[in-house]
Amino acid sequence: MNPWKLKLSQIRALLTVAEAGNFSEAALRLEVTQSTVSHAIATLENELGVVVFHRGRHGAQLTPVGERMVQDARQIQTLLENIASAAVHERGVDGGTVRIATFRSIATHVLPEAIARLHQVYPAIxxxxxxxxxLYQLKQALSQGQADVCVAEMLLGEGFETIHILDDEYxxxxxxxYGLRDAQLAMEDLYKYPLISSSHDSCSVRIRDRLREFDKDLEVTYRIRHDSSMAGMVQxxxxxxLMTxxxxxPVPDGVGVCRLPFPLSRPVGATLLKDALHSxxxxxxxxxLQGIGAFAPAQVG
Amino acid sequence: MNPWKLKLSQIRALLTVAEAGNFSEAALRLEVTQSTVSHAIATLENELGVVVFHRGRHGAQLTPVGERMVQDARQIQTLLENIASAAVHERGVDGGTVRIATFRSIATHVLPEAIARLHQVYPAIxxxxxxxxxLYQLKQALSQGQADVCVAEMLLGEGFETIHILDDEYxxxxxxxYGLRDAQLAMEDLYKYPLISSSHDSCSVRIRDRLREFDKDLEVTYRIRHDSSMAGMVQxxxxxxLMTxxxxxPVPDGVGVCRLPFPLSRPVGATLLKDALHSxxxxxxxxxLQGIGAFAPAQVG
DNA sequence: CTCAAGTATCAATTTTCTGCATACATGACA
DNA sequence: TGTCATGTATGCAGAAAATTGATACTTGAG
Structure with missing residues (x-):
């Protein structure tokens, strides 16, 4: 016997008849005709090759096999309700999941506040x-459905929709x-020591291009993967x-934080798939997330 | 969302796609077309209002809600298999239930042997x-489906089918x-003491009618419900x-067992509903049960 | 004997499922 | 960059199945 031959309408009829005690009453509760219930049970019995109800003047009563089946059927009912309510929760705002793809710096310094604000209102999300x-990993995560939203450098491109949150100043x-001098660097200060930047594509390209605008021979000497390693090298x-x-x-002891001689920043925002249905x-x-931008303007400390 | 709107084919598709990783492979496993699988998942998602799979070049992968649903779906599968296998067990001889309606004397002295013989071959029944x-309670139990078979005085009547097992001699x-005389009574012996019979319909009627054939004034004095009480009174x-x-x-100490001056017995057999499907x-x-009859002929001890 | 309360069955209709053909999407690769 | 391979979506028509209404059948109760 193939269990998938069964229909949920049969399971439902089984349960309802078992509770109601007879087909007619069950039909009323199910809002179908008695004929339908009779058919449902009859087919069920034929497919299983087993008598599930004894019928008579006094209605229908379960056989021992029927009894066992009803127990399983009840659990099936519960599970179906689970499935349905999982969907309802996901659709509703009092539940559901948000999967965020992001960079380490954002995850550390921006998201915690955003999540805290979110949970103040919707603790169940x-x-x-x-x-x-x-960057390409962000795009991939979005496109392949591993993430619902990116919070990072804003992603440009067909099919993306972005919301600007703040600018992360380099x-x-x-x-x-170097000592504790003016927090504002002059161009010549950049020649005093070798330059270090992130090895990550978007950062390193942005910095390289900006430097070349002033001196096409000004190059970055070290490209380092981890932010903390860069800070360590400076120390x-x-x-x-040069970083955002x-x-x-956190800035290590002894290391000075200075404004660059030219403005350069990375736009940070949320990116979603355009034309996708979002929960x-x-x-x-x-x-x-947008609530944050207003309270955390870029500033040099 | 009404959980009963779901179809088992959808649940099945959900599980198979989740395992197979893509619609096409799932379609192969289910032996349907890719179109069917696509339809199944699409309707499921529409009905639930939730995205269950992310699709792309790389096939289909579960969303978080989908993941939760699959867990429930797996349990549903197990339960369906339970239901199906309960039916198979019931139909097969290595399992199943036999509900027997009977009288106390049969339950005590006949059934144990029959059940032992049955369980030698099919221990799982x-x-x-x-x-x-x-008697009417036996008929009722059969007709109303509380019992599969009666083992008792054979039931006559439309709709019943009987198998003779043995004759239970009165x-x-x-x-x-009375003392230890001849084990064979003469008619006049019946006048020496008051007569006692069972109060149950079939016994008391059978005995009364038989006595009247010889002497229409010969009457039973006591009608007692319980066999053991009758024996106690004799003691x-x-x-x-007069009983079978x-x-x-068991015969109490001091009580003598004698053959009646005329033959009288109660036919004992199995009775089932005619035209019913028996497991x-x-x-x-x-x-x-029939194996017993051969080895246990009626005899007076 | 007849009624009342229940179940079963038939044929027609409506609904749903399925498959085919084909369009659409996208990553891989030349 | 264009084409291919691989995967999913969809419109439509035929097939299958559920549902229904009418009616027949069954059986206790009075």
Whole structure:
């Protein structure tokens, strides 16, 4: 016997007749005709080759096999309700999941506040965070449905929709021997030590291009993967790190934070798939995220 | 969302796609077309208002809600298999239930052997015994589906089918003061003490009618419900009990067992509903029961 | 004997499922 | 960058199945 031959209408009829005690009453409860119930049970019995109800003047009563089946049927009912309510929760804002793809710096310095704000209003929303290093990984996570939203450098491109949150200003981390001078660098300060930048595509390209605008021979010497390693190198006096404010935190002892001689920043925002259906939980998260921008303007400390 | 709107084909598709990783492979496993699978998942998603799979070049992968649903779906699958296998067990002879309606004397002296023989061959068959007092209760139990078979005085009547097992001979239990004489009574012996019979319809009627054939004034004085009470009364010297051999056991000390001056017996057999579908377990039981008749001819001890 | 309360069955209709053909999407690769 | 391979979506028509209304059948109760 193939269990998938069964129909849920039969399971339902089984349960209802068992409770109602007779076919006619069950039909009323199910809002179908008695004929339908009779058919449902008859087919069920034929397919299983077993008598499930004894019928008579007094209605229908379960056989021992029927009894066992009803127990399983009840559980099936519960599970179906589970499935349905999982869907309802997901659709509703009091439940649901938001999967965020992001960079480490954002995950550390921006998301916690956003999530806190979100949970003040909707404590039941689940958050999952996917930390990646490169821009293409963000795009991939969105397109392949591993994430609902990216919070990072805004992704450009067909099919994406972005919401700007804040600008993450690039600053310079100066080695201890530079001393505590003006927090505003001049161009010539950049020649005093080797330059260090992130090895990540978007950062390193943006910095390289901007430097070339002033001096096409001004090059970055070290490209380092991890933000904290860059800061560590600066602390050891190996050079000047050019990185964004958020990525720089926490700044190691002795290291100075200075404004660059030219404006440069990375736009940070939320990116979603355009034309995709987003859950209310995602919108709630976006609201919470936008609330932050207003209170955390870029600033040099 | 009404959980009963779901179809098992959708649940099945959900599970198979989740395992296969893509619609096409799932379609192969389900032996349907890719179109069918696509339809199934699409309608499921529409009905639930939730995205269950992310699709792309790389096939289909579960969303978080989908993941939760699959867990429930797996359990549903198990339960469906339970239901199907309950039916198979019931139909097969290595499982199943036989519900027997019977009288106390049969339950005590005939059934144990029959059940032992049955279980030698099919140990897994479940037996349930319903003990009743009157014939009409047997009929009712059969007709209303509370029992699969009666083992008792054979039931006559439209719609019943009977199998003769043995004849339960009526004997006389003689009071102690009667002494140990010939085990064969003469008619006049019946006048020496008051007569005692069962109060149950079939017994008392059969005995009364038979006595009247010889002497229309010969009457039973006491009608007692319980066999053991009748034997007890005989032991107290209150009269002669006319009852069947099986009902008489165990015979109390001092009480004599004698053959009646005329032949009288109760046909004992199995009765089933004619035109009803009986499970293999029932037939196996009938076989075991008939095996007994050959070895247990009516005899006076 | 007849009624009342229940179940079963038939044929027609409506609904749903399925498959085919084909369009659409997208990653891989030349 | 264009084409291919691989995967999914969809419109439509035929097939299958559920549902129904009418009616027949069954059986206790009075």
């Amino acid at each position: 689940q958050i999952s965070i996917l930390e990646v290093d490169e 600053i310079a981390l100066m080695p201890p021997q 050891q006096g190996l050079g000047i790190a 404010e958020l990525a720089a935190k 209310p939980a995602v919108y709630a998260f976006l609201d919470a | 479940q037996i349930s015994i319903l003990e009743v007092d009157e 004997i006389a239990l003689m009071p102690p003061q 107290q010297g209150l009269g002669i009990a 051999e099986l009902a008489a056991k 293999p377990a029932v037939y196996a039981f009938l076989d075991a």
